[in-house]
Amino acid sequence: MRAGGLHAAHATVCYRENFLETARNIFQWREMFRRHCDLIMPGLSAEDVFAARDSGRTAIFFGAQNCSAAEGDPRMISVLHFTGARFMQLTYNRKTAFAGGCLDKTDGGVSEAGRAAIWEMNRLGMVLDLSHIGERSFFEAIKISRRPPAVTHANPKFWLDIPRNLSDSALRALSEAGGMLGLSLYPHHLRGGSKCALRSFCEMTARLAEITGAENIGIGSDLCRGRPDTVLAWMREGKHWKKKMEKPPAFPPQPKWFRSAADFGNLAEGLAAAGFNAKECEGILGENWLRFFIKSFPPQR
Amino acid sequence: MRAGGLHAAHATVCYRENFLETARNIFQWREMFRRHCDLIMPGLSAEDVFAARDSGRTAIFFGAQNCSAAEGDPRMISVLHFTGARFMQLTYNRKTAFAGGCLDKTDGGVSEAGRAAIWEMNRLGMVLDLSHIGERSFFEAIKISRRPPAVTHANPKFWLDIPRNLSDSALRALSEAGGMLGLSLYPHHLRGGSKCALRSFCEMTARLAEITGAENIGIGSDLCRGRPDTVLAWMREGKHWKKKMEKPPAFPPQPKWFRSAADFGNLAEGLAAAGFNAKECEGILGENWLRFFIKSFPPQR
Structure with missing residues (x-):
């Protein structure tokens, strides 16, 4: 991250963990903040990004890719916020007490508890992350939320039509709400997978900017380095994974122009080549994320 | 508290609340810290007492009078510590997953989960509070704990023989472990109740000092002001209170020489009259509590 010039990064602290397991993930990060205080620091507000920049470090912002940490109780969200979480998804692929997931056959929309959860997140200054959500729930959640949501890591369906990517109408609704889309660099979200060309990714970004405006686009790399393949089955299906019946999934190799956060320079070159001016590239x-942080993290009554 | 010159005070955030209810009590305090930042501030370490003194404020240290906030899981204690709790009892009168209570007919001692809880508290720098515990559990807990415990609010049985007060052998074990006793000013813990004389209280303190040494004695007033009587039934028996069968309890009037924290000056006069020198009175x-805070709150591996 230092090599890539990143002053802020989002780290996942919950895929399907309950409250206590999520808190312990966060506490492990706190230990890392102590041990590596020359490299990283906690990210709780936009100001922390400036502090990280001024001290040559990266501010780590915690996000939950699921609401399992809230254990079905919207009141738990304030505790998660207090422990440091700044983003939360209502679902991770599958339905929860709050909403429907993008891999569910049916999506019943946002529940009453989900509505309360969204308003609690709005109040606290925790970003509503609509990645991995079902499409019906996506549109309902955007209407319910009183503050701009984000899709932290996904790509447009017009480029690769998979459930995790966003339709044109979803992209439009997101940007009309002042929301951000973080472009994913996870091979399964890329056209051509691991062999996706930088040029294809950046041309997709240019077409996307015509729909959403360049100011609502950021990077949400979905980068997962140094973790064993076994964790992937758990991420996808948790305890429901049928170990003996199916071949467990493996992490695909990253495209060679984005192997790690050190490769952000390649993205800058690619975006410039695709026609973005210097200000748009920045x-x-x-x-764009920084501006979003500034408006999103202050609590509201 | 300002009138009494208090730079630190212990506030109860849990009697029988679960984790979430306790966290919400703490968050209400955080709101009060914001609203009354000229009077109070959070107390998380001994240094905060000096900061409070230097800014003319009172540092509020959170304590749980029960382990219900941990919901039977010693791992939850780290989250409670993170939210600000610095004291925790294993029991509040009645048996819990961790130990036996002082009002139980039988006390089975400290459980394996209770042992893990004590060691987790030792590690974090959360004070093991042995108020309201059964006598067998009291002696077991003192042996298990690797750091000095406290009895934050109780008096000696030799002065008033009730289950909440401490026997001579308990007093001896506590001071031998380097632990503190906070003397209670709750009328039900005083000889003569609301009519207890200051002189009687201070003479008790002098006799106590012969057993424990004056350096292991502090004040733990158990003061409960401005709360309706109805809360007392809930404190004592929670949902088990037989509302219709018995008369609900009422808060007794405070002795007239200790109606509030503003009356600490009366204690100073009374202790001096009972023969304590200036240093012992201070x-x-x-x-004494401050010295205890200095050694008790730093985390240990």
């Missing part, structure tokens, strides 16, 4: 590579 | 009225 926006997509960080300034 | 110790009992605050310095």
Whole structure:
């Protein structure tokens, strides 16, 4: 991250963990903040990004990719916020007490508890993350939320039509709500997978900007380094994974132009080649998220 | 508290609340810290007492009078510590997953989960509070704990023989472990109740000092002001209170020489009259707790 010039990064602290397991993930990060205080620091507000920049470090913002940490109780969200979480998804692929998931056959929409959860997140200054959600729930959640949501890591369906990517109408609704889309660099979200060309990714970004405006686009790399393949089955299906019946999934190799956060320079070159001007490139590579952080993290009554 | 010159106070955030209810009590305090930042501030370490003194404020240290906030899981204690709790009892009168209570007919001692809880508290720098515990559990807990415990609010049985007060052998074990006793000013813990004389209280303190040493004595007033009587039934028996069968309890009037924290000056006069020198008086009225805070709150591996 230092090599890539990143002053802020989002770290996942919950896929399907309950409250206590999520808190312990966060506490492990706190230990890392102590041990590596020359490299990283906690990210709780937009100001922390400036502090990280001024001290040559990266501010780590915690996000939950699921609401399992809230254990079905919207009141738990304030405790998660207090422990440091700044993003939360209502679902991770599958339905929860709050909403429907993008891999569910049916999506019943946002529940009453989910509505309360969204308003609690709005109040606290925790970003509603609509990645991995079902499409019906997506549109309902955007209407319910009183503050701009984000899709932290996904790509447009017009480029690769998979359930995790966003339709044109979803993209439009997101940007009309002032929301951000973080472009994913996870091979399963890329056209051509691991062999996706940088040029294809950046041309997709240019077409996307015509729908959403360049100012609502950022990077949400979905990068997962140094973790064993076994964790992937658990991420996808948790305890429901039928170990003996199916071949467990493996992490695909990253495209060679984005192997790690050190490769952000390649994205800058690619975006410039696709026609973005310097200001737009800076926006997509960080300034847009920073502006979003400034408006999203202060609590509201 | 300002009128009484208190730079630190213990506030109860849990009697029988579960984790979430306790967290919400703590968050209500955080709101009060914001609203009354000229009077109070959070107390998380001994240094905060000096900061409070230097800014003319009172540092509020959170304590749980029960382990219900941990919901039977010793791992939850780290989250409670993170939210600000610095004291925790294993029991509040009645048996819990961790130990036996002082009002139980039988006390089975400290459980394996209770042992893990004590060691987790030792590690974090959360004070093991042995108020309201059964006598067998009291002696077992003292043996298990690797750091000095406290009895934050109780008096000696030799002065008033009730289950909540401590026998001579308990007093001896506590001081031998380097533990503190906070003397209670709750009328039900005083000889003569609301009519207890200051002189009787201070003479008890002098006799106590012969057993424990004056350096292990502090004040733990158990003061409960401005709360309706109805809360008392809930404190004592929670949902088990037989509302229709018995007359609900009422808060007794405070002795007239200790109606509020503003009356600490009366204690100073009374202790001096009972033969304590100036240094001993200062110790009992605050310095002993401060020294205990200095050694008790830093985390240990």
